[in-house]
Amino acid sequence: MKASETKILIVDDEPTVIAMFSVWLRKQELTCYSADSVVEAMAILKEHHVDLVITDIFMPGATGVDLLKWCKQTEREIPFIFITGTLDAEFVTQALNLGAKHLLPKPVTRNELVELVQEQIALIETDEKKREDDNQIKSELSDVRKKYIDEVAEKEVLFMAVIDSLAQAVSARDSYTHNHNRSVADYAVKVGMAMGLEEDVLTKLHIAGRLHDIGKIGVPEAILQKNGPLTDEEYDMMKQHPAVGSDILRTLPNFEDILDIVLYHHERYDGYGYPRGLVGEDIPLLARITAVCDAWDAMTSDRVYRKKLPVKEARKRIIEGAGTQLDAKVVKVFLTVIE
DSSP states (O other): OOGGGOEEEEEOSOHHHHHHHHHHHHTTTOEEEEESSHHHHHHHHHHSOOSEEEEOSOOSSSOHHHHHHHHHHTTOOOOEEEEESSOOHHHHHHHHHTTOOEEEESSOOHHHHHHHHHHHHHHHHHTHHHHHHHHHHHHTSOHHHHHHHHHHHHHHHHHHHHHHHHHHHHHTTOHHHHHHHHHHHHHHHHHHHHTTOOHHHHHHHHHHHHHTTGGGGGSOHHHHTOSSOOOHHHHHHHTTHHHHHHHHHHTSTTOGGGHHHHHHTTOOTTSOOSSSOOOGGGSOHHHHHHHHHHHHHHHTSOBTTBOOOOHHHHHHHHHHHBTTTBOHHHHHHHHHHHO
16 A cells, blocks of 8 residues: 555544644645544545544544444444543543554644554555455445444444533533533443443443433523522422433433433432432432432532532541432442442
8 A cells, every 4th residue: 555545534623633634644645534523524434435543532522432433333444543632541441442553642743643654554554455355344245234334333423422412511501510420420330330230231320420410401500500508499499400301311312211310319218319209229220329429429529619528528428328318238339449
């Protein structure tokens, strides 16, 4: 493969990054396509043959890791180089497990990028026979099967983009909630893994964690941002957010499996929670897991009306809440996870 025949896709939501990378690589006689989102990148990959993808990880909507997953699911064996300004351990691990070739932190120098791309082109040339064999196998697939694989994978990426858009809608009104939702989702998945839950159940936990406070869209901003204790009337309004969130998600396709988590994540094990006052194991397990993670992150994060608690104090309160506010079995697992 000649360098001039190599086609590279650059994916980044920052136009200046795309422009800079394109100039650098075109000077190497490389053909460059560009996209400012995962959805646009998917469209380009469907229409054009691409030899190498250079992508940011964190972008509005779906992430660069989602794009790599989509390529794997649709049997597009394309090497990926990730470039990101935020080295998130979870996303880095996912990317490497999926076979990402390299990961570079921003800012990236011209020499770094060009050398890495040239190295990858050399590997592509070495591996060209294998790629030809893979293409032969792909060509034997029926058009119907290929179309089905593409559609299923595309729906999954678009679904994740919808989740991120909903989470962004809440964060636009309450920046604390956005970071809080990500943390609760991460904690919940780790607790679920420690409890031996299946992968599809862990996916539900992650999605519910990201969206468990979506109902706060219906809470007045003056209450969300109040710098002090809520009045009884304001607290009653805040307590409506689980039901409001469940009602919002009920109107959308594909969210049926997480409705109970969103609705019941403020129920208490002793029956004094809301909105239904469920007791003990009448509360769905995934809602009980989310409740513990929600309580922990709320205590260990800065809020408008108070500073975060020291970890030691938060741990003490979680233990004190076991059996009353929280499920003691879940608390026990959670403590092993954070330690």
